[in-house]
Amino acid sequence: MSIPSASTAVPERVRVLARGASLTPVWENGLGGLTFRTDDARYIKWGPHDLEANMRDEAERMRWARQWAAVPEVLEQGQDAAHEWLVTSAIPGRSAVDPRWIAEPAAAVRAVGEGLRMLHDALPVEECPWEWSVASRFANAERRGIRLPDVLREAPGIDRLVVCHGDACMPNTLLDEAGHPIAHVDLAALGTGDRWADIAVASMSTEWNVGPGFDDLLIEAYGVEPDHERLVYYRDLWNAG
Known part of the structure; x- marks a missing residue:
């Protein structure tokens, strides 16, 4: 992009x-x-x-x-x-990767982590009619003619079921002029799944957008300790298809 x-x-x-x-x-x-x-x-x-x-x-x-x-x-x-x-x-605000925020990467990364937690806490799992589960992602890949590695079928147990964004990369969080998260965009894959499916992608995207060394900062801003097993698994699943 x-x-x-x-x-x-x-x-x-x-x-x-x-x-x-x-x-x-x-x-x-x-x-x-x-x-x-x-x-x-x-x-x-x-x-x-x-x-x-x-x-x-x-x-x-x-x-x-x-x-x-x-x-x-x-x-x-x-x-x-x-x-x-x-x-x-339009929502008044700028993407977390707008040049305004690329110039302040730590502030942007924190805002994305905080915004993702806000989204997960706000959306009701019980009322969500869509999934972004591992099984649904395998099915989606198969419909597109992509064979995901069989080893990825063995997913870690769910830590916390939330309504995932589905593409929680940094550009999809909007910030106000003070650097607070105010909205999310690009929700085509939104659905229920383990929160680490989103956290893994969001933290991984910090390297693509602002360089290395910021992934733990995003996870800290979200409010959890890094879960390396789930981070590795969900990043591998994202990269595979």
Whole structure:
């Protein structure tokens, strides 16, 4: 994932969805999907169909999670034969990997850890209709033609069952100007699972985004001691597929 240049070509569908608003490209994923910010406080996410997680599912999960946690409001969602799109309201704040926060990596990492704990504490497991369990992730990979290593079928016992974000990497936490976590985005994989499935990915993502040496700080900010067995397992599962 990366921040696209200002000269990035705007897909025709995005222009239609913008309804005359000015567009600023803010994110590009590995599949060629793009996210644009409009000058009337919306975000437009557009990209090719993704077998792993689609925007229809993301919209449904955002509407559900919004009952208890700060996530953007879904304004529109749709798809055609080749692409899908999602339009949401903007939440005042910056991604934890915005240049403003990359300049203060320790503050950003702490905020992501604190924000993840807030999300886990807010969302009710009993009312969540989706899973992000090990079994569901194996099934998802098989649908995409990916064979995960058999050794990963033996997962550690669940420490605490929560509603996981499903992609708790640093960019998906928004911070206010004081550096406090205020919202989460990119919830297409949200579902119940062991909290370490999220903690492992969030802490691992600190190295991708701000460099080595920050993973334990994120775990400390979340409020637990490092569980090395679960960290290794869930990082291996993430990297495998």
